[in-house]
Amino acid sequence: MDNNRRSFLKKLGLASAASAVVPSSLAAANSLTEFHILHRQAAHPANQVIRLGLIGAGIMGSEDLSTALLHQHVQVVAVCDLYQGRLHRAKEKWGNSLFTTTDYKELLKRGDVDAVIIGTPDHWHKQISIDALNAGKHVYCEKPMVHSVKEGHEVIDAWRKSGKIFTVGSQGISSLGNEKAKELLAQGAIGDINYAEGFWARHSPEGAWQYAIPPDGSEKTVDWKRYISNTTNRPFDPLRFFRWRNYLDYGTGMSGDLFVHLFTSLHFITNSMGPTKISAMGGLRYWKDGREVPDVLLGMFDYPDSPQHPGFNLSLRCNFVDGTSGSTYLKIVGSKGSMDVKWDEVVVKNNQSAASNDPFLEEQARMNQGAEVRKKMLPPREMVYKVESGYKGAHYDHFGKFFTAIRENGGVVEDPVFGFRAAAPALLCNDSYFQDKFIAWDPVNMKLV
Known part of the structure; x- marks a missing residue:
């Protein structure tokens, strides 16, 4: 290092x-x-x-x-x-x-x-x-x-x-949240990173990715031949056109839609180029409507020691069965604490600032010093950074x-270099899931190993 x-x-x-x-x-x-x-x-x-x-x-x-x-x-x-x-x-x-x-x-x-x-x-x-x-x-x-x-x-x-x-x-x-998290990590607010995790849930009354199909949606109003001209030739199917995220010919599943946001934020905050090992599992647990992609997906990623950061592990979860509607977060854990990162808020938690309340240790300290131990001022265990009102947002x-x-x-x-480094592990997460194997990736040269 x-x-x-x-x-x-x-x-x-x-x-x-x-x-x-x-x-x-x-x-x-x-x-x-x-x-x-x-x-x-x-x-x-x-x-x-x-x-x-x-x-x-x-x-x-x-x-x-x-x-x-x-x-x-x-x-x-x-x-x-x-x-x-x-x-x-x-x-x-x-x-x-x-x-x-x-x-x-x-x-x-x-x-x-x-x-x-x-x-x-x-x-x-x-x-x-x-x-x-x-x-x-x-x-x-x-x-x-x-x-x-x-x-x-x-x-x-x-x-x-x-x-x-x-x-x-x-x-x-x-977002201001990502920018603040990047600044705090660089300042050493949580020490050296060793673990990160992210979660995204999405649910709506009509169903995840069950976009409305217009009554007039037909070959008369949709240029279907142009739509499929670079992929598998199929008869017109309004589901594949209007609900395209459910099908591999056109979409990239939960990881391409949502994990990629978490990779983007993580790589920006840490200056990382990406993981070297990728694995995934999950399943189609609820939305059994003909879709080809899972509605629960778990990804595990190994980030190597690099000039930008120490080695760490990343865990990502995505759940379309969850009814909590859009819950999302990214947590970055370091040797001194952790950060919960949202686009409009960052919460820093310090894991080394609290004094021990063990009476044995306090008595031992008194004996060693030969005098009463004076209490200390402690830094806050938690710092919350929020955007000012009127913030127009990341978009x-x-x-x-x-x-x-x-x-x-x-x-x-x-x-495109940054974008590809964020997209690649998301796309390879799908490959790991469907091929049921670990995927090795070279994030520096951006190629499969």
Whole structure:
């Protein structure tokens, strides 16, 4: 263990936590993460409008665009979706002047689109990202960045060649909670990390991922052939289109949807590049509705000793049977205490500050000192950090950093290298579950071992 190196990285962590925009994560630690600025165009003036195109106008894509438009000098000019109903709603919501299409390549040809938001099902993330970069567009791509680990380097290569800004949409990384936790860990508030755990539960009255199917959802209103053109050829199935997260051809299960958020936060806070060993188990315990992915998933991950942090273990749990609706947390445990991290709150618990109340030990101390033991002032056992009222949230800030990077020719933390390092262990968690084996991963070079 290189203590000097780790001390330097702690200081680096303090500096980066305080910065609104940080170049590619850990560039000094690994040349592979170097932020390449190739043929970068001139920055947008601060008051120049950034014109957006939305590709995938479902629940998350629409929420992304609505949040992006809360920022000044940002407007939407084009929307693409394979379901006609979403295109109609887009015009109702954002104006009849919108250009709408079912072919994303038509949107990418437009000269009035500066950046795109990709909110499609996961199986289209890679190709649309690459095509958008090649078309000279900045990219905000929803998590996970790719559908499988074999796709990661293709996106990274296209980004490096493009000179454009690319950020992945795990918005918690831009939260005040994550930034404070990063700062506290770098300051040594909980000592050296040795364990972490995360939990996510999701439940709704209609069922987990049981998104509503429009009455008019049919081959007349859905471009089904385009939807499946890069995967298995199947007859039209509205469940596979509107409830795509339940099926492996299009989605990435609980780990790709939710674990990836926890990996993103953990890697940002610790400066980690990722685990070297991945295992998972779980099952389809409740939602036996034809879905192909489990509704209870447990993941175990081994993080090696590295220049960024001591070795530690990570445990993640996800439960779609739980009725607690959206419970989520990340706990980081160190040699001196622990942190419970949420996007708007951090709770630090000290495990070494309490004095012993054992009368035998107190009497022994008196005998040794030959005098009455004077009581001491003790630090608090628990410190709670909460955001100020009026906080606009991680989602708003994440887009803010994206737009700032575009205007200032800067970088973002969650670039494709960081995004792939967060996505890979989530995707490999699925591989471990379905293949019933441990998976070995090289997080530095980002490849299977």
